[in-house]
Amino acid sequence: MVFKRRDKRSMGQVMLDSVYPRGGWGRALYYITHRVRRLPDSPEKIARGIFAGVFVTFTPFYGLHFVLAAVLAMVMRGNILAAMLSTLFGNPLTYVPIGVIALKTGHFLMGTEFDETMNTTLVGKFTGAAADLRDNVFALFSEAETNWAKLAQFYDEVFLPYLIGGIIPGIVAGLVAYYLSVPVIRAYQNRRRGRLKEKLAELRRKAAQVEDRT
Numbered sequence: 214m215v216f217k218r219r220d221k222r223s224m225g226q227v228m229l230d231s232v233y234p235r236g237g238w239g240r241a242l243y244y245i246t247h248r249v250r251r252l253p254d255s256p257e258k259i260a261r262g263i264f265a266g267v268f269v270t271f272t273p274f275y276g277l278h279f280v281l282a283a284v285l286a287m288v289m290r291g292n293i294l295a296a297m298l299s300t301l302f303g304n305p306l307t308y309v310p311i312g313v314i315a316l317k318t319g320h321f322l323m324g325t326e327f328d329e330t331m332n333t334t335l336v337g338k339f340t341g342a343a344a345d346l347r348d349n350v351f352a353l354f355s356e357a358e359t360n361w362a363k364l365a366q367f368y369d370e371v372f373l374p375y376l377i378g379g380i381i382p383g384i385v386a387g388l389v390a391y392y393l394s395v396p397v398i399r400a401y402q403n404r405r406r407g408r409l410k411e412k413l414a415e416l417r418r419k420a421a422q423v424e425d426r427t
Contacts, residue, residue: 256399259394262295272379
């Protein structure tokens, strides 16, 4: 099978690579930027895709960032692949500061108070909401009573503030990424076109030399 891995990774290795790639995050970042710069689109269209990907990482829809970035890129007429690659702006190294910024901004805009110790209970609220969802789904097929208390707490204290508070910093981060990307991508594309022209001119020169000899 084409592109199939020669060495099969265990589930533990897959999880470890998702937190810290084998070559390190520096190598992963280099690979992503290299792929983005080589996309066959205008710098502005690629940068719009980058904006979409970076912005989406400030939303609480974990697991759907790829899909949301692609949809937003389509709406903005940006490059979809660039948007999907740029969602890697959100990774295990950045999710904590992104989450704290979004939550603090959201609680400020909503007029509620952000619990400074929330980072110690945030996992508990996620697991509590997941447990509520699981138990209530089972309750639909049994005589057990439904209880949405933990899910409601998660929605009020985490999800809604995160959703509202992520908009402004997401836009700011997306615009910074956009305006930094456009000149870099344009310079790379111009340099690449120059190299291709030089190679083409060299091939023509060699072909002309062969014709002269014959």
